Amino acid sequence: MLQKFTETARPEQGPPRLAALRAQFDAARIDGVIVPRTDAHQGEYVAPRDDRLAWLTGFTGSAGYCVALRDAAGVFVDGRYRVQVKSQVADVFTPVDWPETGLAAWISDKLPDGGVVGIDPWLFSVDQMRSLRADLTGVSLRFTENLVDRIWQDQPAPPMGTVFAQDVALAGEPHGDKIDRLARDLGASSCVITLPDSIAWLLNIRGSDIAHNPVPHGFALLNADGTVELFMADEKLADLGDHLGDRVSVLPPEGFLAAIATLQGPVRIDPATCPVAVADALQGVEIVEAPDPCLLPKACKNEAELAGARAAHLRDGAAMVRFLAWLDAQPAGSYTEIDVVERLEAERRATNALRDISFETISGAGSNGAIVHYRVTERTNRQVNAGELLLVDSGGQYVDGTTDITRTIAIGQPGDEEREAFTRVLKGMIALSRLRFPAGLAGRDIDVLARAALWEVGLDYGHGTGHGVGAYLSVHEGPARIARTGTVPFAPGMILSNEPGFYREGAYGIRIENLIAVEHASPVAGQTVPAMYRFETLTWVPIDRRLIVPDLLTAQERDWLNAYHGDVLARIGDLVDGSVAGWLHAACAPL
Structure with a gap:
């Protein structure tokens, strides 16, 4: 359960590992190999034994590829990881913006006609193989044993966890x-x-x-x-x-x-x-x-699963409130990103119901917050200082539900730029929270609403707005998502995240995340659409009012926020006491 702060691989290990991999090419009769971040089960999450991409390159993101050729090696990452990858890989690896640049196009450009690239057929789906073969020009694919496994001398054993x-x-x-x-x-x-x-x-x-x-x-x-x-x-x-x-x-x-x-x-x-x-x-x-x-x-949770999710979120919300009250009481500069992670996990464990955290807590202060999926390590750990934003993205696994919440907190006095950006992110989160929409719509139809306030001033973020969440299962769950690529229609019972953000590289990161569940919306007078849906909010934790520019909110947005904070106080107030209860009342005061 306890989060670890060690690194799978350090940048300096990349060059000798890449050289050892290339030394296998002649015997395999290939000119390169593709190393994906996946395993034989084709899920998003991999066991340490299967974390080949991280072991080879040092890149620890949840999606990506390395294409290692004889004289070039690209690490393909999407918008979530373009800042992170720069600090994790050695200069023998070239970061490649993916999917803007596809694997096949890059390989075809780098290899001459007749080139052969090896892949492990357990690590590629049928769809991925078809796409690669269709897009490769003058280059062929060859199935090989896994060449990373051949050179990984201390590779962990396959997991044998209790069921x-x-x-x-x-x-x-x-x-x-x-x-x-x-x-x-x-x-x-x-x-x-x-x-x-x-x-x-x-x-x-x-x-x-x-x-x-x-x-x-x-x-x-x-x-x-x-x-x-x-x-x-x-x-x-x-x-x-x-x-x-x-x-x-x-x-x-x-x-x-x-x-x-x-x-x-x-x-x-x-x-x-x-x-x-x-x-x-x-x-x-x-x-x-x-x-x-x-x-x-x-994905379509039944009533028992939804009831469990609601109960888990109340328990988790109280733990988050205790954590945030503690955080506000600490002098700036007196604690580190790791201290934040450990305190938050301690509050969740104090519920006596936590089975595990639902992913490694993201605790990014200042410029580290701009790394979308930043994971603090002993090497990157730093103090949290006055004048910075602290982005904390975390969650818990309880037997009755899975939680995922992000809050961005002002440490000391925030700057005007940060407050405006935060408020525009908040406007996007509120837009989805208030939305009523016809049945049949998918994530690509509503993603724009989360970004509109940012687009007004030329800003955006490089990740999806929401992912599905399991019922005491994976914190990232398909098939529906709120994103430009989300094509699966929403259906009642689906639990999704609502998490717009904004990131200024080298300066700060902002993200606000609640979990929401799709439900039927009551008919309104004159309605002509046969069925309408809305989102039920599941997450009940205050949003930092110090970072809000009230004049940027419409009356409806302000009303939503005040009602939300009123609900937080009503639902969580009886679960905390003493100074924490006092902090919660102040944090939920009307704007």
């Missing part, structure tokens, strides 16, 4: 009913499932193979006859008892490829998450391509 049952009272539906519901509409005789959170949700189990995400590693076949074959190590399941029942067969994971090779078909795969190695094992079998059948049902 435990998620109580049906919290899950809201027995796993047998989930299996039946999905099997009825499978459209195939069997379906391959590789995503750890999909398997966990389907079978009402949780695990501990990934730090901060309660999921187990394994593979599954969901069959149209209402049975499931679970390919997972027996020793992980020792504490489950008879939870799985006789409809779930447990088989050794090393037999997964051989088992799917015997299927008669048709077999359903999700090309976005099915590894190429799996698709190749199905050669000669009829394949049906469709999304992972767990994705949408998992």
Whole structure:
């Protein structure tokens, strides 16, 4: 549970590791290799054993690639990581803006016709492989064993975390009913499932193979006859008892490829998450391509899961309020970014309900706050000084829900530029919080509302506005998101983040984040749209009023903020006492 502040790799380790990787090219008959940040399960989060991109390059972001050729090595990162990557990789690696520059275009430009690039077929999905092959010019791909694993002498062992049952009272539906519901509409005789959170949700189990995400590693076949074959190590399941029942067969994971090779078909795969190695094992079998059948049902939380999320957010909100009250009482310059992380985790642990943090806390002061996914280490740790902004993005894993909240705090007197930027970010967050919208809209249809106030003065941010959040599962969950690329329509029960921001490189970072849930909106007089949705706010923690320029808010925005703070006081007030209660009353005073 305790956050670690060590680094996976230091920049100076990059050159010898890159040289060792290149030394493997001749034997593999390749001119380069692609190293993604993913594993055989194709989820966002990886175990230490699979964190090959970080080990090779030093870059610790949650998405990206390294393309290592004989005389060039690019590290491809999106807008969240363009500041971070500069400080984490040695100069033998060239940061590349991705997806503006695609892997295929960069490789085709760097390699002559006839060049060959190696990939591990377990680490690329069917969709990724098709895109690469279609876009490469004069260059071919070759499947190889994983060359990073060959040179990584002290590579950690595969995770073998204990699996435990998620109580049906919290899950809201027995796993047998989930299996039946999905099997009825499978459209195939069997379906391959590789995503750890999909398997966990389907079978009402949780695990501990990934730090901060309660999921187990394994593979599954969901069959149209209402049975499931679970390919997972027996020793992980020792504490489950008879939870799985006789409809779930447990088989050794090393037999997964051989088992799917015997299927008669048709077999359903999700090309976005099915590894190429799996698709190749199905050669000669009829394949049906469709999304992972767990994705949408998992995202649309039932009433039990929503009730759990509400309870978790009240508990977590009280911990955040105690933390913020402590922070305001500390003299500027008397504590560090690590002190902030440790104090916040201590407040969450004091609830006696915390199972884990939901991700490594982002505690960025001053210029470190401009690194969107900054993770403080012993090397980067610094004091939090007067006149700075402190960005704290954190969350907790509770058995009844997953939380994720960001607050930006003024340390001392904030500057006018920072206050205006903060207020414009706040306007975007309020715009989404107040929104009523027709059923059928997706993230790309509303993302603009979070950015409009920033666009008015030529500002923007380089990340999406919101991601899905699981029910005591992954803090980042698909398929819906609030972003220009979000195409999955919103549906009731989806929990999403609402987190616009602004970042001035070298100076400060601002982000304000609440979690929200999609719900039906009551009809209004004269309504002609058949169905309308709105967002229920789940997060109840004060927003720093010292950073707000009141004259930039409209009357409706001011009313929303005052009502929000009134609700925070009403919901959290009885959960804190003493000086913390006094701090909360002051923090929630009307603007």
